[in-house]
Amino acid sequence: MFAITGITGQVGGAVARQLLARQHDVRAVVRDAKKSATWAEAGCEVALAAMDEAQALARAFAGTEGVFILLPPNFDPSPGFPESRRMIATLRDALEAAQPRKVVCLSTIGAQATQPNLLQQLQIMEQELGTLSMPVALLRAAWFIENAAWDVEPVSTTGIMPSFLQPLERAVPMVATADIGRVAAQLLSETWTGCRVVELEGPRRLSPNDLAAAFGRLLGRDVRAQTVPRDTWESLFRAQGVQYPVPRIQMLDGFNEGWIRFEATEAETMKGNVPVETVLRGLIERVD
Numbered sequence: 001m002f003a004i005t006g007i008t009g010q011v012g013g014a015v016a017r018q019l020l021a022r023q024h025d026v027r028a029v030v031r032d033a034k035k036s037a038t039w040a041e042a043g044c045e046v047a048l049a050a051m052d053e054a055q056a057l058a059r060a061f062a063g064t065e066g067v068f069i070l071l072p073p074n075f076d077p078s079p080g081f082p083e084s085r086r087m088i089a090t091l092r093d094a095l096e097a098a099q100p101r102k103v104v105c106l107s108t109i110g111a112q113a114t115q116p117n118l119l120q121q122l123q124i125m126e127q128e129l130g131t132l133s134m135p136v137a138l139l140r141a142a143w144f145i146e147n148a149a150w151d152v153e154p155v156s157t158t159g160i161m162p163s164f165l166q167p168l169e170r171a172v173p174m175v176a177t178a179d180i181g182r183v184a185a186q187l188l189s190e191t192w193t194g195c196r197v198v199e200l201e202g203p204r205r206l207s208p209n210d211l212a213a214a215f216g217r218l219l220g221r222d223v224r225a226q227t228v229p230r231d232t233w234e235s236l237f238r239a240q241g242v243q244y245p246v247p248r249i250q251m252l253d254g255f256n257e258g259w260i261r262f263e264a265t266e267a268e269t270m271k272g273n274v275p276v277e278t279v280l281r282g283l284i285e286r287v288d
Helices: 010-021 037-039 054-063 080-099 120-129 147-155 177-188 209-217 230-239 247-257 276-287
Strands: 002-005 026-030 043-046 068-069 105-109 136-142 159-162 194-203 224-227
Touching: 002 010, 002 194, 010 026, 010 043, 010 194, 037 120, 054 080, 054 120, 068 177, 080 120, 080 224, 105 120, 105 209, 120 136, 136 224, 147 209, 147 276, 159 209, 177 194, 209 224, 209 276, 230 247
Parallel strands: 002 026, 002 068, 026 043, 068 105, 105 136, 136 194, 159 224
Antiparallel strands: none
């Protein structure tokens, strides 16, 4: 039995589908019973637990071969990340109480960076959960190709893909959520000791120009990437209702300046196999 948090999202759902396809028993950990029906129909056992309920989480994790941890995203955290710190402390208590045989945590590229940025929430998670008494794997995933969902509407209507990643020709590690799900399920099926770090990216690195070209091929029209001026970022985020935009801006600066990166070399990182066109085609079809 494997317990999966975040199962109603893209990554958690991908992990669960991979495990079910391999004939493993899966326990869907959800906070809302209304969202569990699909997974119950798929054959999952359902456990109700919010990520701030230590006792409920401990029951959900108890008796399992492994647990997949996906920290709920907080894109507008308070200074110092108090919300994430409380949740991580709760998760640690629940895991130590439940004692699953292993834990796989979804982390991120650049989790080791010392500069302030939005991704430090996952650095805190690595530091706290990486010292658990059971084996832990920290799966550092590259920039999600699925982030391009925001670009489908503008490229379809105007042929322009606004980009915060700059310069436009600079390729960065990106990965499909399907690859993350496959590798996470693989890790849950493995045996190791202590804490390990796995850094995962897609088949090739991609620039904003590469994404625009792929959109163009799929849409049958000219598409070009266009930089979003750096001095407009804060006002744009505030217009979207972001109260604390600085950590998000620092994260984007980290990608653009190169200090949000993998610790391993490109030759040493694990590679996915889902091409960018497959992901973008799915995003376009959802809108259609």
